[in-house]
Structures are given as C-alpha cells and as structure tokens.
Amino acid sequence: MASLYNQIPSVSAVFAFYSSFSAITVLFRRIMDDFVPKRFRDYVALKVEDFFSYYFRFRSSVTFVIEERWEYVDNQTFRAAEVYLPTRLARLSTGKLVVGSSSLKNPTNHLKLGIPINTVIIDEFEGIHLKWTLHSSETKFYAYEKRCFYLTCKKEFREQIMTDYFTYLAKSAENIMGHRENLKIYTYNQERYQWQPANFEHHTTFETLAIEPHLKKTLIDDLESFSKGKDYFKSVGRAWKRGYLLYGPPGTGKSSMVAAIANHMKYHIYDLQLQSVKDDAELRKILTSTKNRSILLIEDIDFGSDASRKRQTNDKEKDGEPQKDKKKFEVGVSLSGLLNFVDGLWSSCGEERIIIFTTNHKEKLDPALLRPGRMDIHILMDYCTPFVFKKLMAMYLKIDDHVLFDPIEKLVFEVSVTPAEVAQQLMASKNADIALKGLLESLETKKMRKEEDTRVEGEGDIEDPETK
Structure with missing residues (x-):
C-alpha cells in the first residue's frame, strides 16, 4: 500500500508537467501559425473533427448502402434516389454544386443541378434527420464507373426507413418521372460498358x-x-x-x-x-x-x-x-x-x-x-395519302386549300411518294405557289418515269419470233 502511494506523482510534479506541456503547445501553435497556411490548418482541423464525430456517431447510427446494380440488373432504389435527390439540393451542407445546361439557345434558363460526389445532401422524413452521399469509383478490371448512395440515420429509425421512407422515395421518383420534360436518347458505349x-x-x-x-x-x-x-x-x-x-x-x-x-x-x-x-x-x-x-x-x-x-x-x-x-x-x-x-x-x-x-x-x-x-x-408506315399531304401542307405552308391541291391529290393516288419527299418539296419555298408548283412538277416526273418503266417491262414480255 505504501509502495502504491509512493508511485502517485506529487502536486508540484503535475503542475510542472502541465506547465511544460502548455509551453510546448503554445510554441507548436506559433510555429503552425507562422509557417503553415491557414487553409491547410483549417483543413486538418476539419478532418480531425470529422474523424471524432464519425467515431462517436458510428455507435448510434446506421448506413444503408444502395449500389447502382443489384442482382444483375439496375437497382431501382438507386434510380429512384437519382431522380429524387436533385429536388433536395437546396439543403446541401457545403457550397459545392454541380450545374449544367444542354440548351445552346438559352443556357441560363435551362440550368440543371446535378448530384455532387462525396457531398452530404440533407433530407427529412416525418421528423427523421437523413444524410445522403453519392460515392463513385472506377472498377479494377473494367473502365466503368461504380456508384453507390450512402443513406445514414439513427439506428432507432431503421425499421421506419425500411418500410416507409423507401416507399416514399419510390413514389416520389415515379411522380417526378411522370412529369419530366427533358427526355434522353441513349447509345451503348462498349468501351465503358x-x-x-x-x-x-x-x-x-x-x-x-x-x-x-x-x-x-x-x-x-x-x-x-x-x-x-x-x-x-x-x-x-x-x-x-x-x-x-x-x-x-x-x-x-x-x-x-x-x-x-x-x-x-x-x-x-x-x-x-x-x-x-x-x-x-x-x-x-x-x-x-x-x-x-x-x-x-x-x-x-x-x-x-x-x-x-x-x-x-x-x-x-x-x-x-x-x-x-x-x-x-x-x-x-x-x-x-x-x-x-x-x-x-x-x-x-x-x-x-x-x-x-x-x-x-x-x-x-x-x-x-x-x-x-x-x-x-x-x-x-405507307406512302403519302391525300390526308397526309393536306396535313403536311397545313404544317409547312400554313394553308388549308390551294388551286393546285386537286391535281396534286390525283397524282398522289397514281404514284408512290413518301411523306419525306413531299415535305422536302414543301420546304423549298415559303411561298405556297412556288412550293406546290415544284411538288406538282416532281409528281408529274415520277408519273412519267413510272409509265416509262411499265412500257419497257411490257416490251420485254413480248416474245421474240426468232427465238421460236
């Protein structure tokens, strides 16, 4: 017992150690202030804070990992999050934003927000605080991007998130897709799979x-x-x-x-x-x-x-x-x-x-x-009919009738002309008289060629007396 008592440092030794440690701390801080840029100091402090907050939060939270692919097909939960989360980008915890426009005419009026990588997106559901993060990495053997969402919440809400929130997520995404304005056309890139x-x-x-x-x-x-x-x-x-x-x-x-x-x-x-x-x-x-x-x-x-x-x-x-x-x-x-x-x-x-x-x-x-x-x-999808011709005439020339309509209608019945050919002729001039006259001449030429081909085929069927 006496030996244990003797091992306890005295009060003066504790104060001496504290004084030395404080002096070293002050000296280290001054060196950091003088030689290390403030941005770097702030970055290190932020990382240390994130580390300790993550460590203590880990015991009381749960994270759902939502991968892009699931059982050989696209993960529909990932797709739902991809559609839904852009509506929550106003709640970003940082100043990082992904913006873009595909409109060449007026790009500022068609700015869209994208989901940033490794940035926390905040959502709230029935009073539950939720954190979303999109992670991305390239696979080892193939040159394609592997993405997944992390959804973090307190463990006590795990069942509610599983039963209610994911249902809400799917329905919200479905509603958004039902009213989407910007459509996409996809082509498959074999190099990136x-x-x-x-x-x-x-x-x-x-x-x-x-x-x-x-x-x-x-x-x-x-x-x-x-x-x-x-x-x-x-x-x-x-x-x-x-x-x-x-x-x-x-x-x-x-x-x-x-x-x-x-x-x-x-x-x-x-x-x-x-x-x-x-x-x-x-x-x-x-x-x-x-x-x-x-x-x-x-x-x-x-x-x-x-x-x-x-x-x-x-x-x-x-x-x-x-x-x-x-x-x-x-x-x-x-x-x-x-x-x-x-x-x-x-x-x-x-x-x-x-x-x-x-x-x-x-x-x-x-x-x-x-x-x-x-x-x-x-x-x-057949050749042009009189109704189709009249529809094209109304769209391209903004007229419902014309003196040349009857002769053109007659020729449309007699020759095979595609809507694309008619549209090309109607686009030749904004003047209805000129455009329809050009179409009429084109159809007449087609009719003459058709009659000529028929005549040549008929002559070819006539039996030559010398071959008997």
Missing part, C-alpha cells in the same frame, strides 16, 4: 405527326391503356411491356413515329445497334441495364436473312477447317437471344417498357419475330 445519354429534342408529337386519323387514335388509345395496365399485366402473369413493329418504305415517318411515342409517354429512348453487340451474354447485360419507363428501339431489324447468313457462314467454316480460335466462330446475337428478352424469362427484368422494331422489309423478318406477344401491334 454503359449507356451514355444525349438530350432528345425531337419535337414531333401526335399533333404534328402526319398520319391517318384512325391510326393515330388506335395508337394513342393503346399507349394510354398500356400506361394504366400495371395491375392487369400482373393479374394475367405477363411482363408489363408492349411491342410495336413499324414497317414500310424508307421516308414514311418511322423515326418520327418513335419520337411522337416518346414525347407522348415521356419515356427515354435506348437506341440499340444489334450489329455492334458481340454475343447473347453481352445483349442480356445491355438490355437489363435499361431503365423502367423507357423505349428500346431496334431499327432496321432483318434477323431472318441475317441470322441465316451467319449460321451458314459458321457451318462452312467449321466444315472447312478445325476450330482453332473460338473468336473466329462467334456469330453475334442469335435470334433466340433477342426473343428471350422480348418475351422470355428475361422479359420480366424491368417493367413499363416499350420495345419498337423498325424495318423496310417486313417480308424478310424471321416468322418467330412476328408471333403474337412479341410484337403486339404491326403498324404500316
């Missing part, structure tokens, strides 16, 4: 689209029924999707029809070039990374002849020489690989999606693509 967006500013709507009234009504009614059909599709055990085939000659408005559908539904467009996809595995990865409430566009599809040609080439190479290099015998995307996403098991990965195929030659498509359930509606 991700879809890359660009602003979609095609202004064609069903009001400006030159198509027959019955076709427009049928299509709008079908789209409206589809958008409200979540419960119906679930009740019949079908994936919530719709497939359209747009077919017809070039220049008949297939691309404009896609734009009108996108603008009507407020859906983003994913433009996929099948020729650039390596194989079925890559196709699945590409398609499952598309978002809900979107359009998958596959233009100029001609799988019947193309797939057949690839299979024949592959068979010849296998018969001709041994298989030394596997890459040499890759045949790209198979028809079954595409159909498995259109209406197979993989079609259930996502919901509220529209798939649109376009072709100039419907007769060349593989019959398997045309079966019911794969392309629900086939839409013929």
Whole structure:
C-alpha cells in the first residue's frame, strides 16, 4: 500500500508537467501559425473533427448502402434516389454544386443541378434527420464507373426507413418521372460498358405527326391503356411491356413515329445497334441495364436473312477447317437471344417498357419475330395519302386549300411518294405557289418515269419470233 502511494506523482510534479506541456503547445501553435497556411490548418482541423464525430456517431447510427446494380440488373432504389435527390439540393451542407445546361439557345434558363460526389445532401422524413452521399469509383478490371448512395440515420429509425421512407422515395421518383420534360436518347458505349445519354429534342408529337386519323387514335388509345395496365399485366402473369413493329418504305415517318411515342409517354429512348453487340451474354447485360419507363428501339431489324447468313457462314467454316480460335466462330446475337428478352424469362427484368422494331422489309423478318406477344401491334408506315399531304401542307405552308391541291391529290393516288419527299418539296419555298408548283412538277416526273418503266417491262414480255 505504501509502495502504491509512493508511485502517485506529487502536486508540484503535475503542475510542472502541465506547465511544460502548455509551453510546448503554445510554441507548436506559433510555429503552425507562422509557417503553415491557414487553409491547410483549417483543413486538418476539419478532418480531425470529422474523424471524432464519425467515431462517436458510428455507435448510434446506421448506413444503408444502395449500389447502382443489384442482382444483375439496375437497382431501382438507386434510380429512384437519382431522380429524387436533385429536388433536395437546396439543403446541401457545403457550397459545392454541380450545374449544367444542354440548351445552346438559352443556357441560363435551362440550368440543371446535378448530384455532387462525396457531398452530404440533407433530407427529412416525418421528423427523421437523413444524410445522403453519392460515392463513385472506377472498377479494377473494367473502365466503368461504380456508384453507390450512402443513406445514414439513427439506428432507432431503421425499421421506419425500411418500410416507409423507401416507399416514399419510390413514389416520389415515379411522380417526378411522370412529369419530366427533358427526355434522353441513349447509345451503348462498349468501351465503358454503359449507356451514355444525349438530350432528345425531337419535337414531333401526335399533333404534328402526319398520319391517318384512325391510326393515330388506335395508337394513342393503346399507349394510354398500356400506361394504366400495371395491375392487369400482373393479374394475367405477363411482363408489363408492349411491342410495336413499324414497317414500310424508307421516308414514311418511322423515326418520327418513335419520337411522337416518346414525347407522348415521356419515356427515354435506348437506341440499340444489334450489329455492334458481340454475343447473347453481352445483349442480356445491355438490355437489363435499361431503365423502367423507357423505349428500346431496334431499327432496321432483318434477323431472318441475317441470322441465316451467319449460321451458314459458321457451318462452312467449321466444315472447312478445325476450330482453332473460338473468336473466329462467334456469330453475334442469335435470334433466340433477342426473343428471350422480348418475351422470355428475361422479359420480366424491368417493367413499363416499350420495345419498337423498325424495318423496310417486313417480308424478310424471321416468322418467330412476328408471333403474337412479341410484337403486339404491326403498324404500316405507307406512302403519302391525300390526308397526309393536306396535313403536311397545313404544317409547312400554313394553308388549308390551294388551286393546285386537286391535281396534286390525283397524282398522289397514281404514284408512290413518301411523306419525306413531299415535305422536302414543301420546304423549298415559303411561298405556297412556288412550293406546290415544284411538288406538282416532281409528281408529274415520277408519273412519267413510272409509265416509262411499265412500257419497257411490257416490251420485254413480248416474245421474240426468232427465238421460236
């Protein structure tokens, strides 16, 4: 007991140590003030404060990690946060903001706020204090960005966040997407293994689209029924999707029809070039990374002849020489690989999606693509009709009638002219007389060529007496 008492330092020793420590502290502070910049001192102090606050807060808080990908497909909770959080950027805890504009005409009126990396975004739900942070890093083996959100709150609110807040997050994002104005068109970047967006500013709507009234009504009614059909599709055990085939000659408005559908539904467009996809595995990865409430566009599809040609080439190479290099015998995307996403098991990965195929030659498509359930509606985009011509005339020349309308209407019935050709002639001049006269002359020339071709074909069918 006496030895323990003897080990306790005296009061004078404690004061001596305190005095020495204080002197060293004052000296160190003066050295820091004289030689270390204030910004650096503030930065170190902030980091020390963050470290200790994080350490003591860790025991009483919980953090939800929301990764961008989940079970091979896009994490819809991540997408919901990505849509919802820009509405909370006014509550940023720091002065860092990501701003941008894609409008070349008036960029200041179209400034948008983006989600900064590693910056705390504050939210509040039913009195619960929430902190969001977006983290980003590049993967080790692939040159694509891996992102995730951190959501932190007190542990006592964990169950409420799981049951109520995430539901609120999903509904808020759905409501925002339903009223979004800026649409995107995506193209797939194979080097970075991700879809890359660009602003979609095609202004064609069903009001400006030159198509027959019955076709427009049928299509709008079908789209409206589809958008409200979540419960119906679930009740019949079908994936919530719709497939359209747009077919017809070039220049008949297939691309404009896609734009009108996108603008009507407020859906983003994913433009996929099948020729650039390596194989079925890559196709699945590409398609499952598309978002809900979107359009998958596959233009100029001609799988019947193309797939057949690839299979024949592959068979010849296998018969001709041994298989030394596997890459040499890759045949790209198979028809079954595409159909498995259109209406197979993989079609259930996502919901509220529209798939649109376009072709100039419907007769060349593989019959398997045309079966019911794969392309629900086939839409013929045909040559110009009198109604379509009058619609174009009203849009481009701002007139409803003209003395040249009757002769032009007659020629429209006799020759095959596309809406694109008519529009090109109507845009030649703002003067209606000049524009319509040019269109009339163009149609007359087409008629003369058609009659000449018919005459030549008729002469070719006449049997030559010397061949008997």
